[in-house]
Amino acid sequence: MARPQDSDKPAFPILIGDIGGTNARFWILTDVFGEPQQFPNIHTADYDTIDAAIQAEVLDKTAQRPKSAILAIAGPIEGDEIPLTNCDWVVRPKQLIDDLGFSDVLVINDFEAQALAVASLPEHYRDPIGPVTTAPVFSRVVLGPGTGLGVAGLVHAQETWFPVPGEGGHVDLGPRSDRDYQVFPHIERIEGRVSAEQILCGRGLVNLYRAICMADGIEPVLSIPADVTAHGLADSNAQAAETLRLFVTYLGRLAGDMALVMMAKGGVYLAGGISQKILPALKRPEFRAGFEDKAPHSALMKHIPTFVVTHPQAALAGLASFARTPQHFGIATEGRRWRR
Template structure:
């Protein structure tokens, strides 16, 4: 379903009408009322924007209705959703979702003519078509924006990744299930963690370690290995204790998390030869930037690899998720042309 784009000139036939764009994650959803700028060219007008906690709503329909009631003053008949999961018939299924998404029920309840769906990290990939506008703090590598494939990685409720591959038309975004790759321990302590989480051997996804819930799992596992009773109950609690230096096991959990993220990012950067850079997206990583910078992330991103010289030239930045998801979804939607997008059919399976 990905279509190569190079700029945001509207396709012929795309009307200048407002539409909803929603970036739906496992913990938060970001919703915007958007339209292609009447002036044409590359501009998108963001008419309204809000972030919602998924736990505050019984489903996406209730959330969208709240947004429309509060922010929208004209009828809206088109919607594009960026969300993780896999579509079975009319339902978006995702193990990390706060609730299932039934596209047919949503369309009927919202009186929509059309719903288009794309993967959440695919949308982020399209948001990074102009990387100098996306900001981000440099974590390691050169402070530059070289040409080449760009990798977007986001540990949040789950672990997602997408690669933007340049081509003559401007770029093509590949979604992945990289978060489901086998976790590979790189230290004796990580081997202990793996043995505790998979005592019979076998498969353990990177997502079980490198995500918000994964960080909490790491902390609880380290407590078990040390014969301690865990008292921290949220990922935020673990990172706050680690930053304050008030809990040694929280500090160790964050260290393992950051190191494993470095290995994961380095492996994907090698896979896609991501000369254009790696973007670590999401508020979670942004909140622990200081801890990430002091960690073994860079060492594990580079360490022991035959392409070390290449990876040393790859800039790695930490970027706020912010509006990038809804902006990327809107770019994809407008470039394809609203009349050309087939609802509930052209869907990319996302990271569960």
């Protein structure tokens, strides 16, 4: 992949955005070296369109007039109209150019942005789970439960980090243990299948909790992810506590699968708000046990480090690194960049 020429780099000021199913976050970078201008988080449900949200919550509140925009969105990018997977917004780059005055709009996957963060953030923004090992400069995986479940790879070659986007959150997730076989029949299916995202995300926590209650023959009393998490961490509700144990076990299994797919000897990184909130549960034995239980390659898995990314705005930090020094990263822009 050719390195970007100076004339091909996005022009400052640059609006960068991390747009998920529930929240949207924006910064403006005025130049290569300056601190970003930060804006409060936006609830996607509060605005009918991303255009209206950017206008009201960003452009109307600053004298800066961004020339370029780099947006990381939770969903696959195909064509000129890009729907998000877990909210009603549709990103229309040509309309952003016509209506909001941008001359250059690049749209990438939200977990590409998380991968950019993993490639560029200092070590103090990663908290190790399990054995403390230095992550070598080898392939890595980043995944994280949030409104949905994002997954991306990160390959290092020719002194350049190449994020590899994907939709790994939608792979099948199946039962293994006797307890799994009691619980899984009660997991809500999508067209006959249980995908990882049906369990390993915010609503998935509730799905799993309800399935455990049904397997135990009791009525669920919790209905929102935060309550399941709080009671699980406090061990104040038996089904919520088991929900967290199974959640981190299944997350460990999936993380191990992705590590094998990418041969991610450089480590697996858990991103997103849920990973940070359940850090005490992740540090218990279940996550690493699920991660390492990959016969005939269990010995290999023991040497792959796992981390939680602790930066509060990791995706934006990754986008900022790319915006400032795009020559350090291999981002494919074909079909994902629109210019006036």
